[in-house]
Amino acid sequence: MAILTKAPRGTQDVLPSDSYRWQYIEKTALDTAAQFGFQETRFPTFEHSALFTHSVGDTTDVVQKEMYSFQDKGGRDITLRPEGTAGVVRSMIEHGTLNDALPVRASYVTSCFRYEKPQAGRLREFHQFGIEMFGSAEPIADVQVIAVADRIFKNLGISNIALEINSIGCPVCRAKYYEALISYFKGYSDKLCATCLGRLEKNPMRILDCKSPVCSDIAKDAPMVIDYLCEECAEHFDKVKQMLQEIGISYTVNPTIVRGLDYYRRTVFEFVSQNIGAQGTVCGGGRYDGLVEILGGNPTPALGFAMGLERLLLLMDTLGCEFPQPKRCDxxxxxxxxxxxxxxxxxxxxxxxxxxxxxxxxxxxxxxxxxxxxxxxxxxxxxxxxxxxxxxxxxxxxxxxxxxxxxxxxxxxxxxxxxxxxxxxxxxxxxxxxxxxxxx
The missing domain is CATH 3.40.50.800 (Anticodon-binding domain)
Known part of the structure; x- marks a missing residue:
């Protein structure tokens, strides 16, 4: 009987006495995004598995180790969404939304599912707020997406959070970077974990994101992608930095940021707090200009971010942020x-x-x-x-x-x-x- 009265490991209940805190964060995020022109979209909890292997990348930890996948009664390969972007892109392509006036801007609050070790701020069923923008390849789009996240943190009363940015280039400059990475990591092939050995030739940049302490230590001295940017990518990144300074958003260039999903290009960023331990990344995102085409749409520049609501709550509690009290009985x-x-x-x-x-x-x-x-x-x-x-x-x-x-x-x-x-x-x-x- 105990199994009927205990939630599965890695999940949690939000009780009536606590739900107002979630509602406050979700409403603040959605309302702030709406000020920038982002309107809410909703999409299915599960998708065809191929959507994620094509978008997230079959060499990522998400696809290799963490997805909740199964065959339904019709024999179809189905996966509970491990992240939000792929589902939004699929929806935009299917319904022809990208044929509307550009840029198209969408926001969402959604649950996601990944099989990983539960810990503070990291669950197997977790929740995200995210935004996606389609149709602009200009640096100003990168800056405005970052500004949405920055404004949400300010509106929630979150301080002491740092923006870290990087550029991981495009397929042109990344090809040269891959050559340098492969050459470097081959010198440590006897020490890399089995997963990273499999990534060495196919996608060596994934090794930089490995959670193994040994691989992480080796990766500390690996070549930096920022040193291999082509002229166009370098110019794009310089413009992003300039425009962030112009609107008063402080940042630090962190050349080790590569993000955990394969679809990112050029600008990537994270908002990081030192107040919640190892799970310090509260928001992450960047540009994914090739994803729409990979999933069957017309070439369309795109970018966005996702922030974890559990981590937001953890951070706000740690910082002593105030929550408006729920409506009482009159x-x-x-x-x-x-x-x-x-x-x-x-x-x-x-x-x-x-x-x-x-x-x-x-x-x-x-x-x-x-x-x-x-x-x-x-x-x-x-x-x-x-x-x-x-x-x-x-x-x-x-x-x-x-x-x-x-x-x-x-x-x-x-x-x-x-x-x-x-x-x-x-x-x-x-x-x-x-x-x-x-x-x-």
């Missing part, structure tokens, strides 16, 4: 007796119709137990409804924070009283926030 109606229960239910529905958050007893509690429950759910006001209140049409509206009660009539008088106090609180809150902004 008013709790405490009925006494069967007649009052029906009347209380009608009052709750009227209050909800007017836009208030209202609740009443559902389990036959005593009055004392109801008041404890109202306090536990954070109800702002309570009303006790018994036989006398029904006959007189008057109730006591109690402010649970101050303890002050006020007599009001049932119906519109009650609605007006709750409305007046709620509006007053909202005005006070807005005034406080505005004054805080003026003080910054």
């Amino acid at each position: 008013i709790y109606i405490a009925p006494l007796g069967k007649e009052a229960t029906g009347k209380a239910n009608k009052m709750v529905m009227d209050l909800i119709e007017e836009g208030f958050a209202a609740q009443t007893d559902m389990v036959g509690r005593s009055l004392k137990a109801q008041m404890k429950y109202a306090d536990k759910i954070g109800a702002k006001f309570t009303v006790v409804l018994g036989e006398n209140e029904i006959q007189t049409g008057r109730v006591m509206l109690k402010n649970m924070q101050t303890g002050v009660s006020r007599e009001v009539c049932l119906g519109n008088d009650l609605l007006s009283a709750v409305y007046d106090i709620t509006v007053s609180e909202t005005i006070d809150q807005i005034t406080e926030e505005y004054s805080s902004l003026l003080g910054k």
Whole structure:
């Protein structure tokens, strides 16, 4: 029976008491991206396996070791999405979206699945926010995509996070770089892990991303791709750096960044924090100009990023970032007796119709137990409804924070009283926030 009441290893539940934190991050990310013109897209949880072997790359750890793949009842090879970009690209090609006015901009919040060792900030089912831009090969597109991530972090109150950038060139300059890498790593072929030995001829750059301590140590002195950029790629990268400086986004060039997926070209970047241990990369992305064509579409420059929501939450907790509290119960109606229960239910529905958050007893509690429950759910006001209140049409509206009660009539008088106090609180809150902004 225990297996029925325990989530699979590498997954986690988001409980009602915690979901508001996720909603805040997701809404902030989506709203910020929308300011830059990115609109939300949604796509399937599973795709044909070939989509990922063609896009992510059959020499990557994701494809070789981490994908959740299976055959469905029709004998089709299916994979739970290990990342978001490939699914978005497939969707854009299938529906002809890339024939619209360019650039096309899409954002998404999605779950992804990879079989890897669970640890803080890294799960087998994890969640990402991402954006993708199609149709611009210009450096300004790289800068604006980076700026979206930077603005999201600022809007969430995340500080002490560093942008690291690199260029991994294009197929032209990468061919020369591969020759240099192969020559270097062949000198250590007796020490490389079996996986990296298989990558040596086919895709030596993947060795730079190997998690093996031995391979990582060998890779420290490997040639840097930034030293092999062709003239066009070098000029593109210089322009990206210049434009980042112009809009005040600080960065560090990290020539070791190659990203873990094969589809990247030219600009790659990561936002890294030193506050959450080994899983310090909170956001990663870059340009993937050849992916649309690889998946069957017309040649279309493209780029984007993904940020892990679990890591964002971990980082925000570590930094002590504030989350807006979820909407509380505006008013709790405490009925006494069967007649009052029906009347209380009608009052709750009227209050909800007017836009208030209202609740009443559902389990036959005593009055004392109801008041404890109202306090536990954070109800702002309570009303006790018994036989006398029904006959007189008057109730006591109690402010649970101050303890002050006020007599009001049932119906519109009650609605007006709750409305007046709620509006007053909202005005006070807005005034406080505005004054805080003026003080910054």
